[in-house]
Amino acid sequence: MTLVGAAKRPALLDVVRQLDPEDASDKRRLNALADQAMDISGANAKREKGTHLHTLSEYADRGDPLPFSTTVNDQLDMAAYMGATVVFDVKAVEKFVVVPELGTGGTFDRLLEYSGPGPDGEPVEGHFIGDLKTGSIEYGALKMATQLAVYAHGELYDFSRFPVDTTNKKAFAAWKKRLVPADEAAAAYNPLPQVSRKWGVIISLPAGSAECTLHWVDLEIGWAAARLAREIRAMRRVKGAMRPWVTGVTKPGDA
Incomplete structure (x- = not known):
């Protein structure tokens, strides 16, 4: 659907060609353009x-x-x-x-x-x-x-016990890292x-x-x-399912 949106608005591709996907700032712009193309295609309707x-x-x-x-x-x-x-x-x-x-x-x-x-x-x-x-x-x-x-x-979780302004990115980031006493956190849960x-x-x-x-x-x-x-x-988090091939290993019985 992103391609459909780009086809309907070719000017988007002109902007894309000027951006570097390896650059963090440009990558954010590319993501925004992809969302815009999706909207144009009607995918979000x-x-x-x-x-x-x-x-x-x-x-x-x-x-x-x-x-x-x-x-x-x-x-x-x-x-x-x-x-x-x-x-x-x-x-x-x-x-x-x-x-x-x-x-x-x-x-x-x-x-x-x-x-x-x-x-x-x-x-x-x-x-x-x-x-x-x-x-x-x-x-x-x-x-x-x-x-x-x-x-x-x-279990029901009551967000109102820990109010935060989610539109304020810095405040929200600090809120997510906040340490809450166990008894206070437990009070937010209800069956x-x-x-x-x-x-x-x-x-x-x-x-x-x-x-x-x-x-x-x-x-x-x-x-x-x-x-x-x-x-x-x-x-999926388990490691060691694949290992590199090791050369030069003596086979059993070789001398």
Whole structure:
């Protein structure tokens, strides 16, 4: 998509030819030009549209009216979203969790309370991690199951206990290096409510489709994949898998 953007705006290539990728300053400019080319190609349009629908869905879940400027297509998408998710009671929106076991973290979209038929038709009830997807979900089942499984095994982390101005680069860099007493750091963690580690919910709302569907995802499969990924990352740090060929070594039996 970067090449498509450059083809649409050939002047970008004229600037690129004048920059040295080995120079730190020029490298930053090259990265900025690559981002610009991506924008020109339209590659970020879907992402921005998805972010917009996520924001509108928060209005819907709070019971607030949609902004006056909301387009007809977006209203139709939100009507489909509200119709599909009426079976849920939304308990939390956009919460950050950390998973010390994996050394990772992330923000889940929804904590949903549900009582009704489960994946096999048998009754289930409780709290479930939910995630809103505004693009295609055709090929991402394992990835989504892994993502939601990580969330379900996480602990809530309260950033407000350690406020920082992330727009101030120096202050943010100093904040990241700050030593925090163990008891103060521990107070920022809180357990999730009793949440299912067996099943999660994908809310599929392809942008502009006016259609919303719900899908169960198996978090036990996802958690196994997450732990496997951790092992693979660890193996990538292992040294000594390859060694140089040594010449002149006497074979056994040679004299």
